[in-house]
Amino acid sequence: MLRRSLPVLGLALLLCAPASRAYAGSSQGEVVAVDQASRRVLVLRGAEEPADYQGPDRPPVVWSWGADRAEDLGDLDPADSWTNPDEAKSRILDGRRYLLTTASGGLAAVVDTATGGSRWAADLGRVANPHSIELLPDGNVVVVASGGGWVRLYAASQGRRATTHATFRLPGAHGVLRDGRTGLLWALGDGELTALRVGDDPAEPTLTAVRSAPLPDRGGHDLAPVLGAPGRFWVSTLNGLWQYDPAADRFTPVHLADPAAERKVKSIGDAPRTGRLLTVAPDHSGPCDWCASVIRLDRPEGTWTLGGTQLYKARWWESQ
Template sequence: MITRGSGAALAALISGLSLVAVAPATAAAATSDYKILAGDQNTNKIYRLDPATSAWEGWTWAPTAARGFSAAEIAGFNGGNDFRIRDTPAGQRLVVVDGAGLATVATYPEGDRVWANKAPGTDNRHSIELMPDGNVAVAATDGGYVRVYSTSSGSSATFALQQAHAALWDPVIQRLWVAGSPGFGTDDEVQVLKALEVTGPASAPGLREDPARTRVLSNGKDAVHDVSADPVDPDKLWITTNGRVYTYDKATRELTGAGAGIDRGAVKSISGQPSGQIVQTQADYYKNPAGACGSINKWCTATLDFFGPAKSVTRSGAQFYKARVANPHYGVEDLVQRGAVFDTAGGTATRIDGNLKIGQIAATADTDGRLHVLTLIPGSGMWSRTRGTDGAWEVPATQADSSARITDAAIVADPDGNLHAFTLVPGSGVWYRVRPAGGAWATTSKQVDASADVTSIAAVVNPVTERLHLLTAGASGVRDRTGSTAGVWNSTAMQVDGNTNIADVSAAALPDGGLHLFAVTAWGSVYHRTGDDTAWTGSASLLPGGGESPATGQVRALAVAGWPASQLDLVTVRSGLGVWNQTWSGGSWPAPVRGDADPGALQAYAARLADGTLHTGKITEIS
């Protein structure tokens, strides 16, 4: 059941707005578009519409005993306040939340119970999201919270937000978008959009606000209703309030009216198709003339309104609150964060690549004093840029690999000045190519690791034996595969670490031939392990400041520099707190010290030149 504030206030907000539907000129329907889900709080079922034919299909969903739901869970469903389809490794899932209290994950399209939670109906749960780690985020208006539930352990984390109406995961910035009304019902009421960082392991989640992304949507009672991903532009969101529909630019932090027809009042939900077509639910009570559902309450509609091309589809007797495009993706493409690249040495920062779409970076120094940086642009491949001994950066960058599917890269220089680059292609393993000293990159690469489960890679060369090491992290833990600088690789890899929750790895060597591996877990703890060409230590050491801490934040990425220096320089990117440094020359590790306060720092690299100069790099986000 939906509960909301004064209808008179809403009517005042939307009065004077044109409600004439005008379709965007550039949008067109596509047969590849997804089906539409709509929750009917009259029949207490979710229905599915084929937008290509405007026909309601035979598929419906409601929790039943046959689908594995308890009596209390069944009683907590009145048609659904929100629902989404998401891809998971185990198959597609339907996630549903209801104002009567039910939050659930079910198989799709079968609808069988996978996980469920029942809250008091007085919480008025309004929005739901399935997180990439399998946990569930719920926003409750009257409960005044956003809560992430661990589906594996039963633990949860809560963020207080009055009139919380929306929860949407954003893979581009790795944040949970939420919206609500702090000060609800008082003179201090505002409507806000916030981004929350989900911390900790899946079994013990935490929530922390990213204050740099907080955006006041309005001052007053123009209550926010829905936040939705724009399936055409990964840097945009759709936002609806009582009186308006906006697009929100994540890069500029600016709100813009959504355009004629789409920008109207009383829109309870907005959802977009890959073709650009938009579907909205607008409360019938506020339409002119009022729709059939307007005589029942002030929030429902029997009609789904489409724009680009424009049409309306009505289900007689329905009381729809929301309709959702059944898109299993979070956005256009579920990409990681990205931005421009800066290099810092001696306290001076230089932007070395202004392309705002760079998603990963790696660097190495060679024996003649040059610095080599790899930049990875999703959809465009891997590019290489060199800083000469005179300090000048190569312009333009050289494309070293045109594969559009690369998600991670590593680079290392051997003592003879040859460059060895590695690229990770999900499902296809790790590929390798060489750039001889003074030459050009090889025109082709070869597969050196066929593992389909790898998510992060690092590389290091032993300066004494000139043995190459490729470190891979993924669902099988961390493994080490060795090869010669001539490109001959071992057919098997050595198991280094059985931890399957490694988010990022980096490696370095010291002049004595000692190898050092650093790994950050999914919950932000950093571990250090030593090894050589034949073996690695059986246990890893936890570094200070490597876990969740108000002082140092949660580590999201790391890089390390070693040879030719006799010390290790570890650089960690800590969520929302910038880039931190730890220097080790034996003995105990010191506490991390912040070297760059940029809260938007993403990936990092570290390399020390032969003259002792330490270069650190970062991607600074645009979203």
């Protein structure tokens, strides 16, 4: 097993660092991680061969973004709304790569990685506790919020601060994913996985429930595509990991080399080419009880320790 750990970067360097810079592309093995310690989203090179981590502005970080110094988000009070960032995804729309991100403080944003500017952003409120986000082919945006207990489809195609939305109630909403094969939107809550149909008019968004599957365990958290089996989803719950097959309406348990690592998983996904699994779960090694400084790899097994970070989620960057 590969294990690496390095000291924390000095605070002075962290405070002087720019919030974002242009990022043109990605290569095999890159990982996107949301770090609550630096209040940054980090794109890291080389998870297949983990490199020494020396801070958010040093290799292997190839790109980073944070709302604190994003000039175009000043009206959304990122000092407060960007508290505890908790999601980071990559999506391609009209040939451009976007970072999708949320924070428990209320911020939800779609960020152009080529410019660092936001395509759409909103402050949804700390009470709502936004937890995940999805970008649709028409430019609209879906956000799920665990505190609010809802799934919202925003008419983001209509403007950078568009707030018109449709709402579907889902207690403990934590994960959201669009299935490109069917066009259905899947949302994960405390006790169920629900499929929603999106209306045809981007300017007047609607959500209609199509079907629902009760979870095999309580506390649904992460929802991601199984790249090695298109049409299936990774699902994490309080006590386990699962693959869900919508065609069979069946949850199949997923086992890691260390059974203890299957509990309270915040994010899970398989690499696009190798199928290697990547997970993040709390390691209780720092002041953040729900975070970790370790990215776990399975099939084959390994770990990547990023000293001084407080990671909430990490994903294969090119898989999204």
